[in-house]
Amino acid sequence: MVVFIRIPSWWGRSAAHPENVMSPLDIGYSVSLLARAGVPAEIIDVEATNASYEDVLAVLHRLRPTHVFLHAITPAVPDALRLARFARESLPSVRKVVLVGQHATVSPETVLGADSPLDLCLRGEFEEDAARVVLAPDEEPSCAAFFDGHAVRKVGGVREVQDLDALPFPAHARFRGSRYRVFHPTGVRRRWRWGFLMSSRGCPFKCLYCSPTLRNSFGKKYRVRSTESVIEELRVLGSLGFTIVHFKDDIFTLDKERIAALCDALLSRGMRVNWTAQTRPDTVDRPLLELMKRAGCRTLGFGVETGSERMIERLCKGNRVDDVRNAFRWAREVGIRTVGFFILGSPG
Numbered sequence: 001m002v003v004f005i006r007i008p009s010w011w012g013r014s015a016a017h018p019e020n021v022m023s024p025l026d027i028g029y030s031v032s033l034l035a036r037a038g039v040p041a042e043i044i045d046v047e048a049t050n051a052s053y054e055d056v057l058a059v060l061h062r063l064r065p066t067h068v069f070l071h072a073i074t075p076a077v078p079d080a081l082r083l084a085r086f087a088r089e090s091l092p093s094v095r096k097v098v099l100v101g102q103h104a105t106v107s108p109e110t111v112l113g114a115d116s117p118l119d120l121c122l123r124g125e126f127e128e129d130a131a132r133v134v135l136a137p138d139e140e141p142s143c144a145a146f147f148d149g150h151a152v153r154k155v156g157g158v159r160e161v162q163d164l165d166a167l168p169f170p171a172h173a174r175f176r177g178s179r180y181r182v183f184h185p186t187g188v189r190r191r192w193r194w195g196f197l198m199s200s201r202g203c204p205f206k207c208l209y210c211s212p213t214l215r216n217s218f219g220k221k222y223r224v225r226s227t228e229s230v231i232e233e234l235r236v237l238g239s240l241g242f243t244i245v246h247f248k249d250d251i252f253t254l255d256k257e258r259i260a261a262l263c264d265a266l267l268s269r270g271m272r273v274n275w276t277a278q279t280r281p282d283t284v285d286r287p288l289l290e291l292m293k294r295a296g297c298r299t300l301g302f303g304v305e306t307g308s309e310r311m312i313e314r315l316c317k318g319n320r321v322d323d324v325r326n327a328f329r330w331a332r333e334v335g336i337r338t339v340g341f342f343i344l345g346s347p348g
Contacts, residue, residue: 001040001093002134003065004030005056005083008047009075020182021048022248023196025216026100027071028170029127036168037135043171048179053079057086064093067134074103077111084117098133100126105218108145109152120146124159124218125201127167160219164201165229172240182246184276184299185337192274195242197233199262200224203250205280208315209305209347216248224258227265234266234273244274244298252277252300253284260288263295274298278341281327282319286334293334301339302327311346 004027024045031041042063044056051059060068068087072080077099084097096119099111104121111118122129123143133141143159145152161167172195180194201217203210237245253259266273278301292300304324306312312319331338 001042001063001065002034002067002069003042003044003060003063004069004071005044006047006071007076007079007083009073011046011076011079012053018183021180022182022194022246023048023170023172023175023180024071025170025196025198025248026125026127027069028172028174029167030069030130031171031174032168033127033131034134035171037131039134043174045175048175048177050179053082056083060087060091064091066093066095068094068097069130070097070099071101072099072103073101074107077103081111081117088117095137096120096133098122098130100130104145105158108154112145112147112152114147114149116147120144122159123154123157125161126159128161129159158218160202160217160221160223162223164223164225169233169236172237172242176240176242182276184246184301184339186244186274186276186298187337188298190243192244193242195237195240195245196248197230197237197245198225198248199230200249200252200254200258204254205251205318206316207305207318209343216250222254224255227258227261230262231265231269231271234271238271238273244276247275247277249277249279251279251283253279253288256283256285256288260291263291266295272296276300278303278339280319282323284327284330286330289330289336290334293336297336299337299339300331301341304340305343306346315343315346 006024027043034041044059070080070083080099087094087097097117099118099121105123108121120141123145129143141155143156145154182194202219202222204220204222273296275296276299281302305315305317307321309321328338
């Protein structure tokens, strides 16, 4: 039995500000890869369930896992280490405790060492490597960091999955809870069942402010899935009862022709899919937005950051204020609702 635990930064503390809660697709991919090999896995998504620390301990005692994967960003690392120590000291069944996610990628040396309860950190897009840790325990891990008895050693670089179509679909059935949601205006007063999907990974831009804690993928190399693969996953999501899909791509419309082909495929197949996405204002035009609207797009989130040309240049964003004006105007004209993302207190 393998257990994946997603730990929120606010665990054990109340938060008044509403937060998007998106399903952890990276964990979902890992679970599907293990299922393909016949290995059972469970997901404890504290971010979605708000389970207490004691609740998580009780589940671990019941499941008696052989491997525990902890998914945590930097503010959640103390809680991750506390869980890791419990697993290491109180669960004789555990063979490996692994940290994954942004902190494991960027700063593994801060959590590994002679006294650390962690066996290793997986760096980057960990889906395939997590499966290898379980299925090939005698192999030295790649794209990882671990303490070799003398120092923290990094093996390989930061993993970027190249063939996205080779991955099985994430274990979407595990994410059918009502707590998964995105606070996007959709124009319809109804209770949506949110599903999530990634059709591309990577971002080639060099924005000064960009943080890996807010990215959904790693690396600058832009990697895409085939239209047929995305269409089939949308079918699966619909069959599971999801009524709206949010594309988690960092820049959904970076390749306009790709998105046009996806929209054409949805329309030609008569698929009625409600969906939302996020992108840059300089990667859309009016004809594309018109097509997206006809293909089911309800809302687009645009990275605006600032209305100052001077600050846009200092942030190395690469677009212009006019791009923002045009994107919002075109979206409004074709009937797509919009969300703007701004930075208050820009670096530089």
